[in-house]
Amino acid sequence: MISRYGKEYLEKLNRYLEKLPDDERMDAVMEIESHIAEGIANGVPEAVILSRLGDPRKLAKAYRSERLNGLKGMKSLKDVFAVIGFYCTAGLLSVMIVPVLATVAYGFGFCAVLIVIAGILRTFGAAWINMSIGPGMEIATEYSMIYALVVGGIVGGIAFASWLGLKKYLAFLSERYRRVLPGKHTVHG
Incomplete structure (x- = not known):
């Protein structure tokens, strides 16, 4: 004690x-x-x-x-500017890129699921669900599932591409962070 x-x-x-x-x-x-x-x-x-x-x-x-x-570990003025440059650019870009990609990834992913559910419901008789290609171009009920799968697939693809982009951007950012910081060039696991 x-x-x-x-x-x-x-x-x-x-x-x-x-x-x-x-x-x-x-x-x-x-x-x-x-x-x-x-x-x-x-x-x-x-x-x-x-x-x-x-x-x-x-x-x-x-x-x-x-x-x-x-x-x-910062041997020169170049090292100091590299650190400053990293924080200035990464911070400004991240404020825009991360929220946009995250919103698109999760928002479009959620919408893709809802589109497929709407196609299933409409196929089984939910007349209150409208599906159309454009004004006055309503999708026939028997094609609702195919339409929902195609549109849901496109929206889901956009969500997946955004998620991959976000993942790659964060990995890139982490790698740059490790390179820029003095004395922190190894990853401890």
Whole structure:
């Protein structure tokens, strides 16, 4: 069990890490808390563990510099502009491409299913369902299913193509993200 001194140490560390994003700060504090608890469970006195960790201000500085270490991977101004360019273009394009492709994929997919259901219902006598090619060109009831399958197939094809496009765009974006970030060229699985 961590004593009052250990908790004070963790509180100081938390304060010194205030410039980090909340999730990273909490991860760092939880990591140190886990380290202290593990040491105590293994019979190491808490005072020894805290002295090995050193001043919480220096430990926080080490965490912050580790976080910024990725920026050292940027060897040139070209690397900096590559990162800036990625975020500017990917962000602007994604605001347009992702919602449009997702809406078309799921909206048209849903409509394709509804069209086929309407064809089935009309074939079995639902006279309230209208199917026409154009003004005054009503589809005969006996051809409702064929018409629904053809139109549903076309609409479903558009949905599927949009879904594939969205999937490929997100994969492309992920790959570009991995390439642009310094020191992040490998994928951990």
